[in-house]
Amino acid sequence: MSRVLALCFLLLAAVIGFLHIDSRPPWAPFAINAVTSVEEVDVPVSPKSKNQSISSKASIPSPISTWLPDTGAASVHAASLIALKDGAIRAFWFAGSREGAADVVINSAVFDPKSSDWSAPMVVMDRVSAEKGLSRYIAKLGNPVPARMADGRLQLFFVTVSIGGWAGSSISSVISDDEGLTWSNPQRLISSPLINLSTLVKSPAISFADGRLGLPAYHEWIGRFGEFLRIDAGQVIDKRHMSSGRSAIQPLVFVNNAQDATAYFRQTRSAGQAKQVPVSQTQNAGQSWQSEADLPIANPNSAVTGLQLNNGARILVLNNLETGRYRMVLMMADAKSGQWQTIEVLEDDEALPEDQRKEFSYPYLISHDSSDAHLVYTWDRKKIRHRYFSGAWLKRAQSQLDTPPVDVISQEAK
Amino acid sequence: MNSLMQTLALVEMSITCAAVITLLLQKTTSQEFPLISKVLLILLISNLFFWPLGLGMELPLSAYVRGVIGDLSIVTTLLLWTSLLSVKKFTPLVFKFAIACIAITFYPLALGLGMIDPYAWGYGSTLFFIAVLLFAAVCGLANWNKGVWIIAIAILAWAAHWHESANLWDYLLDPFLAVWALIAVFGALYGKRKENARSGYLFRPG
Numbered sequence: 376m377s378r379v380l381a382l383c384f385l386l387l388a389a390v391i392g393f394l395h396i397d398s399r400p401p402w403a404p405f406a407i408n409a410v411t412s413v414e415e416v417d418v419p420v421s422p423k424s425k426n427q428s429i430s431s432k433a434s435i436p437s438p439i440s441t442w443l444p445d446t447g448a449a450s451v452h453a454a455s456l457i458a459l460k461d462g463a464i465r466a467f468w469f470a471g472s473r474e475g476a477a478d479v480v481i482n483s484a485v486f487d488p489k490s491s492d493w494s495a496p497m498v499v500m501d502r503v504s505a506e507k508g509l510s511r512y513i514a515k516l517g518n519p520v521p522a523r524m525a526d527g528r529l530q531l532f533f534v535t536v537s538i539g540g541w542a543g544s545s546i547s548s549v550i551s552d553d554e555g556l557t558w559s560n561p562q563r564l565i566s567s568p569l570i571n572l573s574t575l576v577k578s579p580a581i582s583f584a585d586g587r588l589g590l591p592a593y594h595e596w597i598g599r600f601g602e603f604l605r606i607d608a609g610q611v612i613d614k615r616h617m618s619s620g621r622s623a624i625q626p627l628v629f630v631n632n633a634q635d636a637t638a639y640f641r642q643t644r645s646a647g648q649a650k651q652v653p654v655s656q657t658q659n660a661g662q663s664w665q666s667e668a669d670l671p672i673a674n675p676n677s678a679v680t681g682l683q684l685n686n687g688a689r690i691l692v693l694n695n696l697e698t699g700r701y702r703m704v705l706m707m708a709d710a711k712s713g714q715w716q717t718i719e720v721l722e723d724d725e726a727l728p729e730d731q732r733k734e735f736s737y738p739y740l741i742s743h744d745s746s747d748a749h750l751v752y753t754w755d756r757k758k759i760r761h762r763y764f765s766g767a768w769l770k771r772a773q774s775q776l777d778t779p780p781v782d783v784i785s786q787e788a789k
Numbered sequence: 790m791n792s793l794m795q796t797l798a799l800v801e802m803s804i805t806c807a808a809v810i811t812l813l814l815q816k817t818t819s820q821e822f823p824l825i826s827k828v829l830l831i832l833l834i835s836n837l838f839f840w841p842l843g844l845g846m847e848l849p850l851s852a853y854v855r856g857v858i859g860d861l862s863i864v865t866t867l868l869l870w871t872s873l874l875s876v877k878k879f880t881p882l883v884f885k886f887a888i889a890c891i892a893i894t895f896y897p898l899a900l901g902l903g904m905i906d907p908y909a910w911g912y913g914s915t916l917f918f919i920a921v922l923l924f925a926a927v928c929g930l931a932n933w934n935k936g937v938w939i940i941a942i943a944i945l946a947w948a949a950h951w952h953e954s955a956n957l958w959d960y961l962l963d964p965f966l967a968v969w970a971l972i973a974v975f976g977a978l979y980g981k982r983k984e985n986a987r988s989g990y991l992f993r994p995g
Contacts, residue, residue: 381937382929388941388948389922395948399913503847510795512848512856537856562791565954568899568908569964570859598901609791610955613912616904664904 399612402605403585404633404660408685408745435767438719443751443759444484444496446470453577454751454759456741457521457529457555463487464741464749465555467499467519467531468759475540477502481519481533483555486761488743493761499558500549505535508561509547512537517544520576521555524608525586529555532564532576532590542596544575548609562609572596577625577678579741580606584633589661591617591638593624599643601626603661617664621645623653625678629689634660637667639681639691642674650674650697672706672715673697680738684766685745688773691715692738692750701725701732703752705764709776718772721762722754746770798860798952799839802851805861807834808869827873860952862963863943871935881933882977885970887924892967895958911958921961 443454448470455467464486471479481500484493499519506513517534524530529551534544546566549558566574573596580588588606592614593599601617601624617626623640630636640653651669672691675698681691687710694700695717701724708715724732733755740750746766754760811830815822822830838851846853861869868880899908910917921940928936943960946952952959 377934378929378932378937381934381941382926385922385925385929385937385941388944391948392918392922392944393915396913396915396918506848506852506856510799510848510852510855511859512853514856560791563953565952565956565959568956568958568962569896570857571954594901596900600901610953611912612955614906614909616901616906616909619901619904621901 400585400587400607402613402660402662403583403587405589405630405636406582406584406586407630407633408683435771436765438762438764438768439491441486441491441493441761441763442754443468443761444493445758446482446496448472450474450476450756451759452753452756453518453737454753455518455520455579455739456749456751457523458741458743459485459554460527461554462743464743465521465529466493466751466759466761467521468751469516469519474756475515475517475536477515479516481516481531485555486749488763499531499555500533500561505547505561508549509535509563511563514538517541518575518577520579520590522580522588522590524550524588525582528552530588530608531555531558532580533561534575541575542573544573545571546574546576546590546592550609564604564606564609564611566592566602566604566611566614567594569597574602574604575624577737578627578680579739581628581630581636583660587612589628591626591628593626595624595643599624601638601640601655601664603628603657603664605661615661615664617655618653618666622648623655626655627679627681629681629683634658636661638664639670639679641676641678642669643676650676652679652693670715675699678737680740680750682740682742682748684742684748684769684773686710686770686773688769690718690740690748690769692721692740692752694735699732700734700736701727703735703738705750707769707772707776709773712776714776716776718775719764721750721752794951794953798855799849799851800835801860801866802855803835803838803849804831805866805869806838806851806854807831808873810834811873812869824874831873858965859963860954860959862966863946863951863960864939865963865966865969867939867942868966871939880973881931881936882973883931884928884933884936885973885977888962888966888970889974892962892964892970895962896964896967908956908958911956918957921957 450473451470457465467483469479469481480498482496483499484496486493513535515536519533522530532548536543546564547561549561551558565571573594574592576592578591580590590604590606592602592604599621600619603615603617604611605613622644625641626638628636628638636657638655642653652672652674654667655664656667657664673695675696677694677700679693683689689708691706695704703722704717705719706715707718722735736753738752748764750762841849925937925940947957947960
């Protein structure tokens with residue numbers, strides 16, 4: 376009798392479980408932005424800079440450079456950006472006495488493109504707020520990554536650690552209805568079966584056609600591999616491996632069309648293996664990924680960022696070195712050739728003795744109008760540098776790609 | 790809704806901590822505690838874990854434990870809680886063996902051994918769900934009704950989004966259950982080997 380009762384209860388659970396599975400949203404194709412031809416791109420007005428060093432050549436202003444506001448913290452890192460509805464750019468970064476310290480907070484400030492000024496920094500999240508909101512002990516905070524939800528709200532994903540180093544990370548998120556002025560209570564994303572340990576974010580999310588987000592994440596404890604999380608508001612509703620083993624983290628996704636996307640990774644290979652950018656590809660909107668041949672650009676185990684412009688050209692910012700992070704370059708690939716070329720050396724301390732070289736790392740790129748590019752990156756762990764490249768400047772750089780390349784990718788990877 | 794989920798998770802963790810401490814106390818004595826003593830102990834200890842105690846701590850004790858080990862699966866939680874009701878009813882070895890086999894295949898694959906990720910099946914794979922139902926039905930046919938109840942409750946908890954996870958695996962399995970099952974299986978194998986050796990000694994010819 377008790378067995379019959381138990382089996383009847385199981386039957387009830389089975390029916391409810393099947394109804395639950397049936398109510399899940401199907402996997403959607405990627406949302407794609409229309410690509411316009413080069414000739415159709417208007418030259419946008421670039422923001423005025425306080426410290427412009429504009430060459431008088433043509434009427435195209437040089438890229439501008441600013442610094443994110445100083446919070447007085449000794450160590451800053453992992454900056455990210457998102458475009459706001461009013462045309463401003465909001466930055467997020469973490470700051471504290473040192474990376475991984477308990478006093479690290481996630482800061483935010485807004486860049487006004489008209490005045491080229493940053494607002495005063497505000498604290499979005501600190502350790503105590505995170506642990507109270509998540510109802511669990513939190514030891515430290517890490518990388519923040521913002522995203523725009525389909526309903527227009529901002530969502531900020533950020534890394535928290537309860538035990539151990541970054542390998543013990545989990546992702547949480549907060550949501551803002553007012554463009555980042557105030558934030559909801561944090562919610563934990565569950566993405567790993569091993570006590571939810573070791574999932575981190577670094578790169579921008581992409582959108583699915585159904586409005587949900589695809590968040591490139593990575594695992595870096597037992598394995599070091601990319602993961603693609605399908606996010607519905609504050610929870611993971613599906614995920615896929617983007618790579619396997621211990622060789623590639625921090626995936627950056629370029630959407631090629633509704634089904635096809637390419638991911639570039641930061642390599643974490645052991646000594647003796649190629650120090651180049653690992654690549655994965657999906658042809659079913661991220662439901663499965665296959666490893667492809669490396670992009671022949673040197674990578675010293677450091678983050679890569681990039682974006683696609685509305686004319687089809689793609690840009691990357693990375694340290695094109697096999698060891699060290701003392702040089703950072705902006706590269707571009709034309710939509711037709713796909714050949715990556717360096718168009719601007721952003722930082723280079725190669726001439727300095729090794730012990731005086733600074734670290735330039737964790738670049739993050741966004742575009743405000745799909746033709747321009749805002750870049751932020753860690754400058755020697757002490758400051759965050761912001762660079763702005765106007766659409767006109769990038770268009771000119773693209774037009775010069777056809778001239779004999781000075782520094783093509785095959786040379787970079789030597 | 791989120792705050793209710795967080796509060797319930799802390800209640801669950803407080804009771805689990807109390808259950809573990811009670812079981813450890815029980816191990817120190819050969820005489821089984823009467824049920825009323827166990828209930829009182831659980832009430833007392835779980836309250837200690839649930840309410841903020843101050844003493845320089847920002848959170849209740851259960852939140853510190855939860856920060857380290859996360860939310861336990863429903864299967865682990867219920868096995869632990871029900872083990873307090875009667876220490877004499879053991880979980881069948883074959884169930885532990887099955888859990889151990891699943892765990893040693895599941896965790897390496899889910900943690901990046903290859904591109905196949907069995908953890909992803911837990912978000913809504915019909916085939917995986919049928920496999921879980923079959924596993925539960927086999928528990929019933931093998932006359933371990935408690936297993937059927939526990940798995941069915943885990944499925945209902947998953948469908949109701951009881952914990953933060955939307956993945957059925959997180960309601961069925963966790964590393965602590967896997968380690969417990971592995972220790973039990975290796976313990977049983979070791980015991981069997983010892984027994985064989987002893988019987989071999991006793992009945993060795995001439």
